[in-house]
Amino acid sequence: MKKYVLASLIIFIASLIACTKEKEQIEQDPTLGLIKITEGYANGASAKVVVYCNNANISTGYTRFYLALFDSISGNRIEDAEINLTPKMDMGTMTHSAPYENPSSTRAERHLFPCSVTFVMPSASGNWTLKVDIKNIGAGKTGSFVFPVTVSDPVLSRQKSFTANHNGAKYFISLIEPTKPKVGINDFEIAIYKKVSMMSWPADSSLSVMITPEMPTMGHGSPNNVNPIHIQNGHYKGKVNFTMTGLWRLNLDYMSGTAVADTTQYFDIEF
Amino acid sequence: MKKHILLFLCSMALGSLAAQTYTSTMSDDSSRLIQLKEVLIKSNSKSQLQQLINYYKFNNAATLEDIISRLPEVSLQRRGAYGMEPSIRSFSAGQINVTIDGMRIHGACTDKMDPATIYIEPLNLESVQVQTGNNGFIAGSVIGGTLNMKMAVPDFGASKNISGSVISGYQTAAQSVYEAFQLNFKSGRMAIRGTGTYRNANNYRSGGGQIVPFSQYEKINYSLSAKYQLNQFTTIKTDLLADDGWNIGYPALPMDVGYAAARLGSISLEQLKNERLLNKWQVKLYANTVHHFMDDTHRPNVLMHMDMPGKSKTLGAIFDASLKLGVKSQLQLKADGSSTFLKASMTMYQPWQLPMYMLTWPDNRKDQVGTGVVWQLKTDSASELQFATRIDFIQSSLISTAAKDQISVFGYSANNRIDFLKNISVQYSKKVNVPFKITSSISYSERIATASELYGFYLFNSNDSYDYIGNPSLKNEQAWQSEVSGIFNNKYYRFKLTTFYAHIRNYILGTINPAVSSMTIGAKGVKSYQNIPWANMASLEGSIVCRPMEFAEIASTLRYNWGAADSGEPLPYISPLKNISSFRIKYKAYSLQVESESALSQNRKSRFSGEDATAGYFLVHTRIGYVFHFKGSQFQLQSGIENLFDKQYHDHLDWGNIPRPGRNIYIQTKLIF
Numbered sequence: 052m053k054k055y056v057l058a059s060l061i062i063f064i065a066s067l068i069a070c071t072k073e074k075e076q077i078e079q080d081p082t083l084g085l086i087k088i089t090e091g092y093a094n095g096a097s098a099k100v101v102v103y104c105n106n107a108n109i110s111t112g113y114t115r116f117y118l119a120l121f122d123s124i125s126g127n128r129i130e131d132a133e134i135n136l137t138p139k140m141d142m143g144t145m146t147h148s149a150p151y152e153n154p155s156s157t158r159a160e161r162h163l164f165p166c167s168v169t170f171v172m173p174s175a176s177g178n179w180t181l182k183v184d185i186k187n188i189g190a191g192k193t194g195s196f197v198f199p200v201t202v203s204d205p206v207l208s209r210q211k212s213f214t215a216n217h218n219g220a221k222y223f224i225s226l227i228e229p230t231k232p233k234v235g236i237n238d239f240e241i242a243i244y245k246k247v248s249m250m251s252w253p254a255d256s257s258l259s260v261m262i263t264p265e266m267p268t269m270g271h272g273s274p275n276n277v278n279p280i281h282i283q284n285g286h287y288k289g290k291v292n293f294t295m296t297g298l299w300r301l302n303l304d305y306m307s308g309t310a311v312a313d314t315t316q317y318f319d320i321e322f
Numbered sequence: 323m324k325k326h327i328l329l330f331l332c333s334m335a336l337g338s339l340a341a342q343t344y345t346s347t348m349s350d351d352s353s354r355l356i357q358l359k360e361v362l363i364k365s366n367s368k369s370q371l372q373q374l375i376n377y378y379k380f381n382n383a384a385t386l387e388d389i390i391s392r393l394p395e396v397s398l399q400r401r402g403a404y405g406m407e408p409s410i411r412s413f414s415a416g417q418i419n420v421t422i423d424g425m426r427i428h429g430a431c432t433d434k435m436d437p438a439t440i441y442i443e444p445l446n447l448e449s450v451q452v453q454t455g456n457n458g459f460i461a462g463s464v465i466g467g468t469l470n471m472k473m474a475v476p477d478f479g480a481s482k483n484i485s486g487s488v489i490s491g492y493q494t495a496a497q498s499v500y501e502a503f504q505l506n507f508k509s510g511r512m513a514i515r516g517t518g519t520y521r522n523a524n525n526y527r528s529g530g531g532q533i534v535p536f537s538q539y540e541k542i543n544y545s546l547s548a549k550y551q552l553n554q555f556t557t558i559k560t561d562l563l564a565d566d567g568w569n570i571g572y573p574a575l576p577m578d579v580g581y582a583a584a585r586l587g588s589i590s591l592e593q594l595k596n597e598r599l600l601n602k603w604q605v606k607l608y609a610n611t612v613h614h615f616m617d618d619t620h621r622p623n624v625l626m627h628m629d630m631p632g633k634s635k636t637l638g639a640i641f642d643a644s645l646k647l648g649v650k651s652q653l654q655l656k657a658d659g660s661s662t663f664l665k666a667s668m669t670m671y672q673p674w675q676l677p678m679y680m681l682t683w684p685d686n687r688k689d690q691v692g693t694g695v696v697w698q699l700k701t702d703s704a705s706e707l708q709f710a711t712r713i714d715f716i717q718s719s720l721i722s723t724a725a726k727d728q729i730s731v732f733g734y735s736a737n738n739r740i741d742f743l744k745n746i747s748v749q750y751s752k753k754v755n756v757p758f759k760i761t762s763s764i765s766y767s768e769r770i771a772t773a774s775e776l777y778g779f780y781l782f783n784s785n786d787s788y789d790y791i792g793n794p795s796l797k798n799e800q801a802w803q804s805e806v807s808g809i810f811n812n813k814y815y816r817f818k819l820t821t822f823y824a825h826i827r828n829y830i831l832g833t834i835n836p837a838v839s840s841m842t843i844g845a846k847g848v849k850s851y852q853n854i855p856w857a858n859m860a861s862l863e864g865s866i867v868c869r870p871m872e873f874a875e876i877a878s879t880l881r882y883n884w885g886a887a888d889s890g891e892p893l894p895y896i897s898p899l900k901n902i903s904s905f906r907i908k909y910k911a912y913s914l915q916v917e918s919e920s921a922l923s924q925n926r927k928s929r930f931s932g933e934d935a936t937a938g939y940f941l942v943h944t945r946i947g948y949v950f951h952f953k954g955s956q957f958q959l960q961s962g963i964e965n966l967f968d969k970q971y972h973d974h975l976d977w978g979n980i981p982r983p984g985r986n987i988y989i990q991t992k993l994i995f
Contacts, residue, residue, distance in 0.1 A: 234680060235727025268672045274838040275733050292731045297678030321676050
């Protein structure tokens with residue numbers, strides 16, 4: 052008798068564990084934690100485009116977008132598409148583009164197509180639009196969706212630019228990480244773009260970067276920071292240490308070989 | 323069954339220290355006698371140390387700090403008028419145990435403003451035990467010894483059911499008042515003792531008349547102790563003690579204490595059966611908390627206001643037992659465990675900015691279990707051997723994500739560390755002839771780094787103006803020590819001379835870390851705690867207590883400390899040659915005491931710790947007393963002048979060269995009923 056009780060108990064517990072596992076396997080909504088910005092149809096591509104962002108308010112600097120594509124008739128997800136972005140700033144007398152990153156693959160990542168635009172100025176100077184060209188690979192159709200973006204300046208800028216001393220070119224620097232700064236070691240990431248023409252803002256990997264954090268109100272720095280080095284597509288990664296909360300200034304020196312490109316720029320972070 | 327209990331206890335391999343049986347000076351004198359009647363004899367024991375304490379306790383105006391600073395082994399590091407940090411033979415902080423009735427209590431202040439000694443008022447104090455040399459580590463693995471304050475216990479033996487005393491006093495140097503009472507109640511098998519002490523001091527006046535700003539303090543201390551006799555041999559006792567301090571100034575530090583609160587509680591069961599093999603044992607459970615809030619709002623020219631709260635919580639258990647193995651041999655066993663939690667933070671405020679917050683003691687815990695044994699063996703009628711050993715397992719851990727994140731700033735591991743500490747000693751004493759006895763010992767002991775040394779985060783030291791950073795990978799300090807003391811005593815006087823030498827490996831010291839910039843505005847730089855290869859320390863202590871005539875008493879202590887790092891540099895906070903001598907005459911109801919306190923100059927300064935040379939000083943204190951009896955009550959009137967010649971001076975161990983109080987006239991009344 053005891054054996055049966057024991058056996059049934061084991062089965063019961065095992066089934067409980069199995070159930071829990073099953074629950075864990077239920078897929079999370081890929082847009083969990085993301086904010087929907089807009090949606091619309093890419094005419095000609097038979098695709099509905101839903102645009103997500105990490106924040107409701109888009110501010111100047113590096114901005115990640117997540118595009119979800121659906122068949123405009125069946126509503127099924129489109130998992131394979133070639134996507135090309137064209138950000139455009141219309142200032143009335145002139146227009147220019149901005150740095151951007153198309154999805155790295157034509158295959159969706161967890162049903163979404165991540166991409167980015169670095170807005171180099173706020174909408175106060177003109178109107179930003181983002182054009183998304185879509186080639187629906189399954190259907191073999193192409194089309195575009197254009198939507199306006201309102202870009203504001205944050206309290207502490209995450210976007211800086213300088214005219215390099217060594218070649219006179221204009222570089223745009225975006226602060227990507229830390230997004231959630233804490234006391235301790237933080238990942239540090241920036242992206243560097245070079246403005247070649249009004250419409251061409253390629254990623255740059257030619258500079259080396261030195262980071263020196265300081266607390267301007269206290270006059271001290273922090274130890275054991277790791278200078279960011281180029282990883283890919285203009286992204287530089289390193290480490291920054293914060294010894295306390297408060298306002299930190301991350302001074303960044305840019306070098307091209309042994310020539311100084313710029314030593315004037317910094318990012319302020321307050322937490 | 324009893325055998326089983328005994329076996330069980332033996333197998334636990336405990337080392338006891340039934341506290342007063344093994345004070346440093348006890349080993350030199352009739353320890354067996356004291357051993358027999360611990361509770362009854364109380365502070366009447368005849369050790370040199372106790373004689374000194376009793377001598378100095380006679381002055382009702384004396385604080386515990388006043389009393390212990392006069393002991394030859396003890397020095398005090400002074401940062402303010404209150405809350406001085408005790409050191410034993412220049413060992414301090416984590417190198418020594420400072421315990422209350424054997425209980426561990428950790429200060430909640432990163433600047434060591436709250437040593438455990440502030441929680442005991444002379445009124446609560448039964449005795450002070452200073453253990454050095456061969457059994458200084460028995461209460462916990464340390465290299466420098468143990469300072470234990472034994473709290474007064476409810477008195478079953480009082481002649482009246484209700485008895486007590488009331489004290490009131492005033493001192494001119496700080497225009498301070500001191501009010502205290504003590505009440506003892508006994509009824510049948512129950513005795514209760516309650517005390518309360520209130521002290522309030524203003525800024526004191528230093529020699530020459532200058533007022534020392536931020537030297538004020540105010541505090542209340544209250545305790546309640548109840549003892550119940552379960553049977554002829556067994557008693558259960560509970561102690562509660564609370565201490566609240568407000569607006570405590572620290573002139574040598576950039577901040578004061580706004581509020582500090584300590585709560586201590588314990589319950590203990592003890593049995594005393596002299597004729598048994600297991601003739602005495604005690605179990606004690608205890609808990610204590612300390613909250614501490616530093617405050618800079620009263621300071622002028624504060625560049626940036628900051629809050630620095632800290633807290634400490636300790637839980638622990640102690641088991642002591644004493645076994646008579648035969649006429650010539652006895653064993654003391656002790657086992658104890660404790661867990662201490664510490665957290666301190668700093669928040670700085672700059673207008674229009676978010677507050678700047680950091681953990682100065684990242685949330686950490688120290689869990690410790692240890693056990694020790696002392697075995698005394700009389701090899702013949704004149705000589706005695708004593709072996710002592712103790713082991714400790716200590717786990718140190720950071721217990722919050724924030725704490726671990728923060729320590730990673732320096733690339734240190736945030737993993738728990740477990741240390742196994744070993745201590746062993748042997749002591750031999752011999753009566754060379756009847757009045758002369760010589761005792762010598764050698765010992766090996768270890769100590770783990772303190773929370774500040776392991777995890778401290780930019781702890782500003784205002785004495786050398788460096789920020790200190792902990793180092794979780796510090797090795798344990800290891801000390802080889804030897805001690806020789808000689809005692810000469812007869813009917814009229816007791817003379818004791820002790821010399822001590824220690825070689826400490828992996829000595830922990832703050833060394834300049836040029837790679838890190840300081841955090842504190844105005845700091846010179848950053849020091850990280852490191853193990854230096856070795857350091858040596860030595861001391862010479864002498865004391866004499868004599869009564870050349872029935873009405874006259876003389877007590878005099880002499881101490882000299884010496885310390886050097888492997889580089890040859892002197893160690894910091896080493897006292898120069900000091901002497902305190904006093905002469906007391908009692909005639910009928912009157913007493914007169916003249917006391918001198920003198921120190922030579924200290925020119926062996928520790929440059930890397932920012933010390934400077936300190937001039938010597940010579941002070942004279944005079945005290946008079948009058949006692950009369952009235953309807954079964956005793957009334958004591960005491961008055962005196964300390965620093966009679968209003969000398970402006972400071973001690974080498976005083977931080978910031980802040981002058982000590984000048985001429986101080988006090989008057990104190992005590993009613994005993």
